[in-house]
Amino acid sequence: MVDIRIPFNKPAIMGNEMANIQQAVTNGHISGDGPFSKQVHKQLQETFGVERVLLTTSCTHALEMSALLLDIRPGDEVIVPSYTFVSTINAFALRGAKPVFVDVRWDTKNLDETHLEQHITHRTKAIVPVHYAGVGCEMDTIMSIARKHGISVVEDNAQGLYGKYKGQWLGTFGEMSTVSFHETKNIQCGEGGALFINDKRLVERAEIIREKGTNRSRYFRGQVDKYTWVDIGSSYLPSDMLAAYLQAQLEVQTEIYAARERVWNTYDTELAAWAEEHGVERPYVPNHVDQTYHMYYLVLPSLEVRTRLQEHLRKQGIVAVFHYQPLHLSEMGKQYGGQAGDAPVTEKLGDQLLRLPFYNTLTESEQSSVIQALLTFEEW
Numbered sequence: 001m002v003d004i005r006i007p008f009n010k011p012a013i014m015g016n017e018m019a020n021i022q023q024a025v026t027n028g029h030i031s032g033d034g035p036f037s038k039q040v041h042k043q044l045q046e047t048f049g050v051e052r053v054l055l056t057t058s059c060t061h062a063l064e065m066s067a068l069l070l071d072i073r074p075g076d077e078v079i080v081p082s083y084t085f086v087s088t089i090n091a092f093a094l095r096g097a098k099p100v101f102v103d104v105r106w107d108t109k110n111l112d113e114t115h116l117e118q119h120i121t122h123r124t125k126a127i128v129p130v131h132y133a134g135v136g137c138e139m140d141t142i143m144s145i146a147r148k149h150g151i152s153v154v155e156d157n158a159q160g161l162y163g164k165y166k167g168q169w170l171g172t173f174g175e176m177s178t179v180s181f182h183e184t185k186n187i188q189c190g191e192g193g194a195l196f197i198n199d200k201r202l203v204e205r206a207e208i209i210r211e212k213g214t215n216r217s218r219y220f221r222g223q224v225d226k227y228t229w230v231d232i233g234s235s236y237l238p239s240d241m242l243a244a245y246l247q248a249q250l251e252v253q254t255e256i257y258a259a260r261e262r263v264w265n266t267y268d269t270e271l272a273a274w275a276e277e278h279g280v281e282r283p284y285v286p287n288h289v290d291q292t293y294h295m296y297y298l299v300l301p302s303l304e305v306r307t308r309l310q311e312h313l314r315k316q317g318i319v320a321v322f323h324y325q326p327l328h329l330s331e332m333g334k335q336y337g338g339q340a341g342d343a344p345v346t347e348k349l350g351d352q353l354l355r356l357p358f359y360n361t362l363t364e365s366e367q368s369s370v371i372q373a374l375l376t377f378e379e380w
């Protein structure tokens, strides 16, 4: 076993996280929706101009809330990219929906909007585009197809917070969008997420669903004199200690993004000639998109090369990891009828994409070790 010198991900204290957590404890409000949660809600609502932001215990749970809000029922179909994290579809399958997988574009790895319309039926209830690596999907086309057919859009924006498509914030196109603050994401609190609600008709019910199906929020606002069970729901509020951690990260958001941008640009510049020479593809970011510098990946010529390269890095204590395996070919995906060949781009990316170590505190010397290791790889 070789010791890990450079991990794939490393969460880091970036500002006042520790002091904030201490403050949350001192405040005596460590359950959900305390002072820090309120501050984060307000800040995110103001920055992104959405009707309502609600912190959740994860992006997965924010997706589950969106499925409840859309009244997804057995027999409904929900369209997702086949190249994504399991939660994107599982949240809807949990309500009985049938997943409909659409292949992704080779260039951006995002849902291929040119394949979208052929997958729509009278049962289609929602489209859930994923802004892969924080690079926006073709939202103009996706939204116009959705409007034409009267279908809801929920953006899985786990990787795209502070990204833009044609100057508009990602997460503000669909009726709802979901964010992740998992320790692998740009802004973190360990485990956490948020639901962004752009349609104000959904706000009140979202509060109820998030509070175990009760009208507790109305009670706290003095709008009803006791609170009671009014709908189905669950417990989706994170502790205010996590919101405190998150608030500190949001405070230094520009520094975090600047650090990530430097890492991303260094990889992209230093590896350009090498990639060209060996038929390795680098990320593509369209001009009309502002990306979030969430990850840096390479697409290798084959699974065999990727495996050898990963091993070559591992021997030097560097952890590089592949990403999504095609969902339509997973055990569950096959039960819904998924077959090899359904989504050829996704199937290739499952074999050929490799993510390089990427975190806020990756030092110049660590990064140059990674780059040197790549440049000296010879087993093509």
Ligand SMILES: *Cc1c(COP(=O)(O)O)cnc(C)c1O
Pocket: 057, 058, 059, 060, 061, 084, 085, 087, 088, 130, 156, 158, 159, 179, 180, 181, 182, 191, 192, 193
């Ligand atoms: C990370 C991620 C999720 C899940 O986020 P959690 O907060 O861990 O539930 C969902 N979708 C995408 C695209 C992700 O990258």
